[in-house]
Amino acid sequence: MLYFKNKDCKLYNQDNLEILKELPDNYIDLIYCDILYNTGRKFKDYDDNLGTPQEAILWYEPRLVEMKRVLKDSGSIYLHMDFRLVHYMKVKMDEIFGINNFVNEIIWCYRSAGFSKNKYSSKHDNILFYSKTKNFNFNMEEVRENEIAEETLKRFEKDIEKYGGHYFTYKNGKAYRHNPYSPPRDWWDIKALPQAHPERKGYDTQKPKKLIERIIKASSNSGDIVADFFMGSGTTGEVAVESGRKFIGCDISERACEITKNRILSLNGENFWKFPKGLNLKKQK
Ligand SMILES: C[S@@+](CC[C@H](N)C(=O)[O-])C[C@H]1O[C@@H](n2cnc3c(N)ncnc32)[C@H](O)[C@@H]1O
Known part of the structure; x- marks a missing residue:
């Protein structure tokens, strides 16, 4: 029904x-x-x-x-x-x-x-x-x-800030763009x-x-x-x-x-994409 x-x-x-x-x-x-x-x-x-x-x-x-x-x-x-x-x-x-x-x-x-009490808790x-x-x-x-490996952050923090969340590496005169956030x-x-x-x-x-x-x-x-x-x-x-x-x-x-x-x-028929894509450059432990 x-x-x-x-x-x-x-x-x-x-x-x-x-x-x-x-x-x-x-x-x-x-x-x-x-x-x-x-x-x-x-x-x-x-x-x-x-x-x-x-x-x-x-x-x-x-x-x-x-x-x-x-x-x-x-x-x-x-x-x-x-x-x-x-x-x-x-x-x-x-x-x-x-x-x-x-x-x-x-x-x-x-x-x-x-x-x-007597086994690993599920x-x-x-x-x-x-x-x-x-x-x-x-x-x-x-x-x-929402996590960047510490090593990547150490090496590329300036680039990541400068290029809005990406960094570049260069090989044979070509630039390669990378997303630093973990897959x-x-x-x-x-x-x-x-x-x-x-x-x-x-x-x-x-x-x-x-x-x-x-x-x-x-x-x-x-x-x-x-x-x-x-x-x-x-x-x-x-x-x-x-x-x-x-x-x-x-x-x-x-x-x-x-x-x-x-x-x-309660959503009032509104459709909106609520998920922010903001950067978080905090170091992860
Ligand atoms: C684990 S709960 C789902 C909870 C849900 N993910 C939430 O966030 O509230 C499983 C649901 O399956 C429903 N259900 C059980 N048998 C069903 C059936 N044959 N057809 C449709 N729904 C059924 C139950 O009423 C129950 O609400």
Whole structure:
């Protein structure tokens, strides 16, 4: 059932398999889904229990097949989960998307309250990134890390300041232009949202905007269609619309749809690219 629609988004309150089947082939530029982790926990808005890992993968399989069908040839898919399913899911995704279309396993490292007493505390999530073909969009320059290696800074600081964040090297009379900021790594140190954080919408498994911003900036462009079929509180929707993308969202929980609708409405229909590209020449330790 279409729950809400405006010029920037369509939100569906329905089982995602049903809505996926209705979408056309080769339609979506970027899919990000923060899926059910199968923790066995009963959250306020949903039951995170799909049975054994094998049963969970059987439940996911038809959804993944549909996600591949609706993704454009130039598109990307990011599936966010944790240690409980990631190894089973990697095998299934290799089978459906093709092992050669595996791009990265991103490790989201965070600090949060609560520690294990008799083992290493789990403080990371796993995000599997696949493309549909080799011809996928990746905006490396948008997601360089805000960090310059100390050696580079020592040698080229004056150039970097003079040339607005670049430096040059010269060989055989030719000048070569370099960006000093480190290329993005596959592990991200981004703070999880504490309960009292202003971004919080009262949704148990809400993710930080900063995490989703990185994915949207890297793997989509202004005007592209971004979809999240496990939408929750609508973090993907808010970031997508805020950055000038179109958003398709789906969640089986009505409260998730209501929260997402309000987040999108609170943007006042304005599209603006919020991510500053300012320089930060601070030395990193
Ligand atoms: C991990 S949460 C997503 C949280 C979200 N990333 C956020 O920032 O708030 C997973 C969501 O999937 C939804 N969900 C579970 N089964 C679903 C299904 N069959 N179809 C659509 N949504 C489903 C749940 O209601 C829940 O909101």
